[in-house]
Amino acid sequence: xxxLKIFSPATVANVSCGFDSLGFAVDAxxxxxxxxxxxxxxVKITNITGADLTYNVDENAASAVVKKILKEAHANFGIExxxxxxxxxxxxLGSSAASAAxxxxxxxxxxxxxxxxxxxxxxxxxxxxxxxxxxxxxNVAAAIFGGFVLVRSxxxxxxxxxxxxxxxxxxxxxxxxxxxxxxxxxxxxxxxxLKDAVxxxxxxxxxxxxLYTDNYDLISNSLVDIIxxxxxxxxxxxxxxxxxxxxxxxxxxAGISGSGPTIFALCKGDEIAENVHQAxxxxxxxxxxxxxxxxxxxxxxxxxxxx
Amino acid sequence: xxxLKIFSPATVANVSCGFDSLGFAVDAxxxxxxxxxxxxxxVKITNITGADLTYNVDENAASAVVKKILKEAHANFGIExxxxxxxxxxxxLGSSAASAAxxxxxxxxxxxxxxxxxxxxxxxxxxxxxxxxxxxxxNVAAAIFGGFVLVRSxxxxxxxxxxxxxxxxxxxxxxxxxxxxxxxxxxxxxxxxLKDAVxxxxxxxxxxxxLYTDNYDLISNSLVDIIxxxxxxxxxxxxxxxxxxxxxxxxxxAGISGSGPTIFALCKGDEIAENVHQAxxxxxxxxxxxxxxxxxxxxxxxxxxxx
Numbered sequence: 001x002x003x004l005k006i007f008s009p010a011t012v013a014n015v016s017c018g019f020d021s022l023g024f025a026v027d028a029x030x031x032x033x034x035x036x037x038x039x040x041x042x043v044k045i046t047n048i049t050g051a052d053l054t055y056n057v058d059e060n061a062a063s064a065v066v067k068k069i070l071k072e073a074h075a076n077f078g079i080e081x082x083x084x085x086x087x088x089x090x091x092x093l094g095s096s097a098a099s100a101a102x103x104x105x106x107x108x109x110x111x112x113x114x115x116x117x118x119x120x121x122x123x124x125x126x127x128x129x130x131x132x133x134x135x136x137x138x139n140v141a142a143a144i145f146g147g148f149v150l151v152r153s154x155x156x157x158x159x160x161x162x163x164x165x166x167x168x169x170x171x172x173x174x175x176x177x178x179x180x181x182x183x184x185x186x187x188x189x190x191x192x193x194l195k196d197a198v199x200x201x202x203x204x205x206x207x208x209x210x211l212y213t214d215n216y217d218l219i220s221n222s223l224v225d226i227i228x229x230x231x232x233x234x235x236x237x238x239x240x241x242x243x244x245x246x247x248x249x250x251x252x253x254a255g256i257s258g259s260g261p262t263i264f265a266l267c268k269g270d271e272i273a274e275n276v277h278q279a280x281x282x283x284x285x286x287x288x289x290x291x292x293x294x295x296x297x298x299x300x301x302x303x304x305x306x307x
Numbered sequence: 308x309x310x311l312k313i314f315s316p317a318t319v320a321n322v323s324c325g326f327d328s329l330g331f332a333v334d335a336x337x338x339x340x341x342x343x344x345x346x347x348x349x350v351k352i353t354n355i356t357g358a359d360l361t362y363n364v365d366e367n368a369a370s371a372v373v374k375k376i377l378k379e380a381h382a383n384f385g386i387e388x389x390x391x392x393x394x395x396x397x398x399x400l401g402s403s404a405a406s407a408a409x410x411x412x413x414x415x416x417x418x419x420x421x422x423x424x425x426x427x428x429x430x431x432x433x434x435x436x437x438x439x440x441x442x443x444x445x446n447v448a449a450a451i452f453g454g455f456v457l458v459r460s461x462x463x464x465x466x467x468x469x470x471x472x473x474x475x476x477x478x479x480x481x482x483x484x485x486x487x488x489x490x491x492x493x494x495x496x497x498x499x500x501l502k503d504a505v506x507x508x509x510x511x512x513x514x515x516x517x518l519y520t521d522n523y524d525l526i527s528n529s530l531v532d533i534i535x536x537x538x539x540x541x542x543x544x545x546x547x548x549x550x551x552x553x554x555x556x557x558x559x560x561a562g563i564s565g566s567g568p569t570i571f572a573l574c575k576g577d578e579i580a581e582n583v584h585q586a587x588x589x590x591x592x593x594x595x596x597x598x599x600x601x602x603x604x605x606x607x608x609x610x611x612x613x614x
Contacts, residue, residue, distance in 0.1 A: 021512060190501060202328040
């Protein structure tokens, strides 16, 4: 094989109650990346479209991952990379994660799938470190494993793939404003009330139980974040209006995707998702802030090979 | 029906990571209670064995629950109650919960099972309030629903019954010392670090996922409590020695049952449970503290009708 084209999904991390622990992959939105095997060793980015990202191979999340894997695998070949960003960096939908995870997955195809999904996640976390300064796992794990994932532990890294009820749909709105991850981190308290933590982990338990049992009511009841959302929502204009209109239109729940500014809603079925899409659009169209939206299934397979 | 004899199980609440949220019922240890229908309205306790408990019907957890249910159901009959405590009050194994839950379950049989398990849980919580001063749900819900339960929410009360992997065994040691629930509460911090809370809820998610998938490794990895145990274990002499010997003997994990002093270990299979039992016994026998121990299956059916 000398050429490969893949789709690497956008991802929603945190998922209301699951701050720094839960994530899921999106089906309709993501990056397309191509990999061309070269006789010359090393990695080179030949084209980036859809976003203004660095071609410096040590600073770009995708090429940094490719370089690291080729080195660790003692590969006797190189890779030329093209990246088409299907969604904006800084959206809170795991842009750097899609690049980093896609890079790890893609290169692995040229190495006879030498590495497991867990190992690929570790490589992709290096890409997150390059792009964002910290090796977070939730987005890259969701992109690589597909579906819902739980980051059970970082040390050692343990990723649990959770089931995806088949009628689950995502509606997302990306207001075209910037929320810096650093600001989104700094706005959080270092300490929280024990009783609030109990409420939150009971909801994590409820959400995971709901995913295993296709219990949409339980999923809905559990999609609550009393720890992080109250602080971070202040960084996202009209968050409450979006959330309220989504839930009034039948969404199971809504919250901040990653560290924002994208707001996601989970819905049961296509019809409700359409209604929620329309309701959110209505609630945002007169705010004066530009926005993009999408509806998608939850991606249950992760990466896709296109060619 | 004029007479009923039931078994109401002991229960382990908290279950390491799931403080104030998780609980499970035990198969081998619990109370036996009899209910005799009387023409005269009201409730009366005719005999209590196995523990020194009050016969005052408004102060005894069991009779207080019976009285409340009979009143709410406008029953035209009364109940005479006997209680045989199969384990000690103050052990941390849900003694008052077994009485309260058993009472609710028993009376319901005379009312053509008018009330759901959730409603019975609410009645039993009243018994907990009578006995302990607070209407906690985890023990009574585990006793009534059986198996593992998650208290997803108190308001409204939502109990999720979780599956029980069939090889799961409990080993427990009850050191004959007193840990007052009040002290066990007061020793806890009001605030905890957000990063510790994240670790804890990832473990709650892992434990629940492990229960759904019969993944004993995952259950083992997730049976960790970094929030409550570090404080409460100081109230239980030789806790670390018991835990270490249990884990060295092959236990999946070990922790404090409820607010203690009972220490429980979960194990995969009878053989390991026997080894863990022996190892814990070895570690405690020279401490000078009297203790009782048991091995049991996790009870997956809850209450049992004996006669």
